[in-house]
Amino acid sequence: MRDLADIIKRYHVVIASINRVDYAPIVPAEGRGPIIRDITGREYIDLSASAAVMTLGYAHPRIIEAAGEALRRITHSTHMYGYVPETLELAEELARITPVDRPKVSFGLSGNDANEGALLLAKAYTGKEVFIAYENSFHGVGAAAASVSGIGLEREVVAKIGPWARTVFVPYPNCYRSPYPNNPGKCVKHYLEPLKEALDEVGDEAAALVLEPIQGDGGIIVPPDDYFPAVFKLVRDRGAIVIDDEVQTCVGRTGRWYAIEHHGLRPDVVAVGKGLGGGLPISAIIGREGIMESLPPLAYTFTLAGNPVTAAAALAVIREVEEKGLVKRAAELGERALQYLRGVQRRHNLVGDVRGRGLMIGVELVKDKETKKRAVEETKKVVWRAHELGLIVLFVAGNVLRIQPPLNIDWSTLEEGLARLEQAIEDVEEGRVGDEALKHVQGW
Numbered sequence: 001m002r003d004l005a006d007i008i009k010r011y012h013v014v015i016a017s018i019n020r021v022d023y024a025p026i027v028p029a030e031g032r033g034p035i036i037r038d039i040t041g042r043e044y045i046d047l048s049a050s051a052a053v054m055t056l057g058y059a060h061p062r063i064i065e066a067a068g069e070a071l072r073r074i075t076h077s078t079h080m081y082g083y084v085p086e087t088l089e090l091a092e093e094l095a096r097i098t099p100v101d102r103p104k105v106s107f108g109l110s111g112n113d114a115n116e117g118a119l120l121l122a123k124a125y126t127g128k129e130v131f132i133a134y135e136n137s138f139h140g141v142g143a144a145a146a147s148v149s150g151i152g153l154e155r156e157v158v159a160k161i162g163p164w165a166r167t168v169f170v171p172y173p174n175c176y177r178s179p180y181p182n183n184p185g186k187c188v189k190h191y192l193e194p195l196k197e198a199l200d201e202v203g204d205e206a207a208a209l210v211l212e213p214i215q216g217d218g219g220i221i222v223p224p225d226d227y228f229p230a231v232f233k234l235v236r237d238r239g240a241i242v243i244d245d246e247v248q249t250c251v252g253r254t255g256r257w258y259a260i261e262h263h264g265l266r267p268d269v270v271a272v273g274k275g276l277g278g279g280l281p282i283s284a285i286i287g288r289e290g291i292m293e294s295l296p297p298l299a300y301t302f303t304l305a306g307n308p309v310t311a312a313a314a315l316a317v318i319r320e321v322e323e324k325g326l327v328k329r330a331a332e333l334g335e336r337a338l339q340y341l342r343g344v345q346r347r348h349n350l351v352g353d354v355r356g357r358g359l360m361i362g363v364e365l366v367k368d369k370e371t372k373k374r375a376v377e378e379t380k381k382v383v384w385r386a387h388e389l390g391l392i393v394l395f396v397a398g399n400v401l402r403i404q405p406p407l408n409i410d411w412s413t414l415e416e417g418l419a420r421l422e423q424a425i426e427d428v429e430e431g432r433v434g435d436e437a438l439k440h441v442q443g444w
């Protein structure tokens, strides 16, 4: 049998650290739905869906059948030079469900390349070169996507390699950490001010504003309802376009097909990835026709993009989500999970805030509910203890637990996962988790 410690050791020898970071030491053997079994035979409830990718859970039969059929029949035929029926059908489905006027679709392989394409198109379409983006945002690791990512890691990278574009960063509307945690109106005003200043600073040179409709890796931050409608107006009044990065929120996760729909808005360009392929590498840019045609034919493509296997998987995801009513279900399950977690928040001093939409939920851990000082070490300990209790949960922003299970998870498994999470929180509060957990859990 393969040995867990041996695999981890060899991993660190040969795999470049630019690829990864340690959370908890799990070597998966197989997965079914929301459950992973590791090579030692231990089972875990996975509330991370492998970083918000496994929309339908592990090894979903419909994805296996659709992708398997395309794999056996043809495997690949490039859509750069020919016509692939699955890719066409997927594009038609994306054009149907995405809130973009007169949409055209371009395919890629990762969330990063979808955003990179959107950024290139924004420059080409507007003839302008400056971007407005958010502090602590994450859009990907390529030169363009990193350039507009406000998160610490990408700022560090860009400081070394130089920026692709001038970018003005503004704070994301985080009401919990604003002076107005209980007043959404004042919170909106508070966060619109720096955006107005940024737009004044840039004048008419802004090509686009890039946004996450819920800030994911920056801490699962849910904006107040009236914020983005005002932002869209301000940005469009200046002649800039709006790029909506739905890589982490897409395919119904937040209780709408797209999270920006909670605000009734129609962006100019939408980027999707992660959960679209249900575990297979596929991404897409869906944008207004004029924008999508502002670069020459073949100017933004990849040899393997539009591959029939990944397109068939994505079609299976969209159809399963639609036929089983999983968007509405994500909203309902998310509401139940939020209620449960608000109970956890009342019962535990460590839990400062619980927020989310649908099955995209953040649990922010603090040392003190008044000062809101981030409980960074405690968060790592919770993740470690959860792992010991048979639960996979990740964190972002140092102290925010990230709850993003598959959309088809049954309530009893979700509830059991949340109960294990509460147990882990209690164990950390009661001092039952030692400092050696900190050696294992790095996170980001």
Ligand SMILES: Cc1ncc(COP(=O)(O)O)c(C=O)c1O
Binding pocket: 110, 111, 112, 113, 115, 138, 139, 140, 141, 212, 216, 217, 245, 246, 247, 248, 273, 274
């Ligand atoms: C909002 C958002 N955009 C883009 C990306 C990058 O996607 P990928 O890792 O598939 O390139 C991520 C990944 O975490 C993301 O959360």
